[in-house]
Amino acid sequence: MTFDPTTKVSELAAGGPALFFPDPPAPVTFNFDQGLAAEETFPLEDFKTLMSDVIDRDGGLALEYISMDYDRDADQITYLPTYIELMLGNTALREEVATWIGESQGVSGLTADNFILCSGSVQAIALAVNALVNPGEGVLVEKATFPYAMRFMHMRDADVRTVDIDEHGLDPASLRARLEEFKRDGVVPKLLYVIPTFQLPTCVVMPEERRREVLAIAEEYDIVVLEDAIYSDLRYSGDPVPSLLSLDTSGRVIQSHGFSKVLAPALRIGWIAASTPLINALASVRQDLGVSQWMCRMMVDFMQQGKLDPHIEKANAVYRRKRDIAVAAVREHCGDLVSFDVPDGGFYLWLQIAENVDWEKAQHEAAMAGVFCRPGEKFLGEDAGRGYLRLAYSHAPDHEIARGIKALGEAIVANAH
Ligand SMILES: Cc1ncc(COP(=O)(O)O)c(C=O)c1O
Structure with missing residues (x-):
């Protein structure tokens, strides 16, 4: 008898969301999808030293x-x-x-x-x-x-x-x-x-x-x-x-x-x-x-x-810079086709696309240009989320933030009536 694993899955697991989102239609060049801490802030040297110090000091007890x-x-x-x-x-x-x-x-x-x-x-x-x-x-x-x-x-x-x-x-x-x-x-x-x-x-x-x-x-x-x-x-x-x-x-x-x-x-x-x-x-x-x-x-x-508080202070300076780059780029490239409030912190810009933009087409064109953001539907459901976009600027290198938002803006402008 052939074994069909899908028949063995519990209702709980079968009722869950798909584990993998559909792949974007083109390779991702500008990843604004996940809210990730910036690699450049990771305290690599401290962690390297402390991890081995712990083993040297505590041996197997660690x-x-x-x-x-x-x-x-x-x-x-x-x-x-x-x-x-x-x-x-x-x-x-x-x-x-x-x-x-x-x-x-x-x-x-x-x-x-x-x-x-x-x-x-x-x-x-x-x-x-x-x-x-x-x-x-x-x-x-x-x-x-x-x-x-x-x-x-x-x-x-x-x-x-x-x-x-x-x-x-x-x-x-x-x-x-x-x-x-x-x-x-x-x-x-x-x-x-x-x-x-x-x-x-x-x-x-x-x-x-x-x-x-x-x-x-x-x-x-x-x-x-x-x-x-x-x-x-x-x-x-x-x-x-x-x-x-x-x-x-x-x-x-x-x-x-x-x-x-x-x-x-x-x-x-x-x-x-x-x-x-x-x-x-x-x-x-x-x-x-x-x-x-x-x-x-x-x-x-x-x-x-x-080390924790000074680290957070340094990291916040990095994110402040990234936020300012992202805000300036959205203003420059999306103009009044996108509205948003400048956040005082966190990792995201929450953008609302103007109604005179064919967002479906613009979204596809942005994705084809390698821009990957998280659509509002993921947070608000299919209807209420349409036309919203979460842009995570926290992880991308500075120059990619500017270039990626430029590509996003071009797709939006090209599909505005
Ligand atoms: C609102 C919120 N809460 C909690 C988490 C979970 O973070 P972690 O499990 O890494 O602490 C996340 C991660 O993205 C988040 O966005």
Whole structure:
């Protein structure tokens, strides 16, 4: 009997999105598709030194599942009470991250017990959804949001509904309306997932007053707020706005964050900060035996040597330059056929193409010229997303940003009526 693997796939897997997007119609020359940290910012020399320093100092202990120490006098491995690291990740790094988040966001009282380290913040988001949401319960997300987070919610069979956003982020009136809808429909509201600072894909920032309003509504309807802070340190202009975590007084905000955007995604270190009972809930739905001890030990050294904040400052100077190049190029080559707000941070320009442009044709011509962007449909769905475009300028070399946007602009201008 021939084996047909497609008949063996679970409904969950079969119902998922296609793993690979259709290939662009021509080779990609200008890649503005993914929101990647710029390679030129990676601290290669520091990482090279620190990784081997960790091995020189800690030997094989750096390559274990959990922290162990070696008592040289007794010639014996000391097993610290660290089995918890299988669930929460390296304790020393949790301590460092607690200090960093506490200081950078002005949150007092955070300790290692308020953190679970994960394989990127995306795993932390998945754990949060599994730990908090029962099938059928209500989850709210911004109208345009991070597709991977949505997928976890759908996999959990949550009742996922969208909240409107404007140039100041999530709209509190729409949030309240959706919560009332849940009430009317007999759905238990559980979680709001929101990216308040440099929102994906729009890069807008929610002002402090609105944050307080959102938290008051969360309080009123007794829901948990999952704040995705992955882009929040990538600020190139304007004043910082307090995080939801720092404004929270009741312990209902949990915050996902990580090193992927400010340092390097290959570390695969992200986390969630939350009250200890919620961290324990996340730990109880985790079965992957933790994060890399080697990478964590290296990051402990990186942070203890005071390298993280200066690194972010240097990286932000690079991204500020790239943003300015991208903004100038869009203005020069797209004119009033494209409208957008200049973001104060993050990795993207969120562009709206004018209605008098035959966007389908322009998009094809831009792709044929090697320009690869992420269409609005990927975030907003087929209808609402048409005519929007997310352009990630963070990874491309400076000269390619300018040349790629010129090619995009030529395709747009050629198809305007
Ligand atoms: C909004 C948002 N959240 C989370 C992530 C996940 O990042 P990581 O898992 O590398 O921490 C991304 C990555 O693109 C993102 O855009």
